[in-house]
Amino acid sequence: MNRFFKFTIPALFLILVVLLSYGLIYNQFNNTLKSNYGYEILNFGGAGGSSSSQCGLVPSSISKTISSNEPWYCPINEEIFNDWQTYLPIAVIVLLIGLFVDIIIFGIGVALKNDRVRNIGVGELYETFASAIIIFLFLYICAVTFGLIPGVYVGNINPYATAFHLMLTTSNSVEKLYTGLFHTYAMDKFITSIEIKFYGSNLGDLDLNTYGQYIYGVAYTPLEIGFIEPASFIMSMLIDGTAILYSEYYLLVFFSVSAIPVFIIPGVIFRIIPPTRGLGGMMIALGIAFYLVFPTLFAAVYYFSSSSFLTQISVATLQAEQINSQGIASAKGFSSTSPAAENLSSIQSSMSSFWLLVLFYPALIIAVSYAFVQTIAQFISGSTYSSRRIRGFV
Structure with missing residues (x-):
């Protein structure tokens, strides 16, 4: 077993170095042909070699099917391919240097018959x-998740x-609801700001508590309590939720x-x-989590909850427009059983779904993701600790 690993591991790394070197030479030669002569050795993007029809390393036969089913996928795949093509020489150079240093350490350990250095x-x-395996696995997951198989x-x-x-539709719907509530809120808030005072010394038996404060005490106080304060609270919730949604x-x-x-590269x-292995692992994990897990979970939330929420918010917007269409009539004879109060109560009940969508689910x-x-x-x-255990078999 020891003799097997002593010969196969250096051979495998030598093959890897040769393949990586060949890949760099091939890439440089291909770019030179493309820049100088407008010709590529292999064109995976379809006829003509235009960037609009390219789909990264996806073969042209598959890319045509994907482009017809999902026009968005090829630009994403091409962007990923271009990012890796830009940073690949740096990554490969560091990889080759790391391999070279590792092989030297391994060779020194074998030459000195020092098991610790060799391990x-x-x-x-x-x-x-x-x-290298992590990167290929990440690209494979990207291909599967973002549309190669779908x-x-x-x-x-x-x-x-x-x-x-999901986010833009929610923010647009919330904006319409806020606008519908604000017009009525601003008008009624202005009405309740009016105060009537009686001045004089010969009012006789006139009850100032009844007549002098009639509009404010009898007619406007139910409006303040029953509509203005709840509407102000709802609008504050909409503003805070929209700010969270945009974040x-x-x-x-x-x-x-x-x-x-x-993060990834x-x-x-x-x-x-x-x-810097720990830092690299953290950066890779952050990139994978927020590039794959984060949007995928948001998409799942959209599929499961968006239809019911958008229906509720549309109904709430219509109810706010009904309140707004009543105008000043909503301030006359306002009570807990008036249509404006009933519509506002229905709007307030839909806020639970809104906060589930913009705060609970994202949290x-x-x-x-964390x-x-x-x-x-x-x-x-x-994985260093796992590799230490594996070294015992070598």
């Missing part, structure tokens, strides 16, 4: 292989587009743009280097 070299070789067999599934659609939206936009070039580079999604980051980071960064 360190073998463990670092395992870690380098693990970094684009061919299922149909239109796009977690990012679905999550963005989640821009968080998703940030990670959709920066997850691969800022530098994380792989840092993971190859032994002193749950962030908690799941747990995923912790688990994956420990698995990726803690």
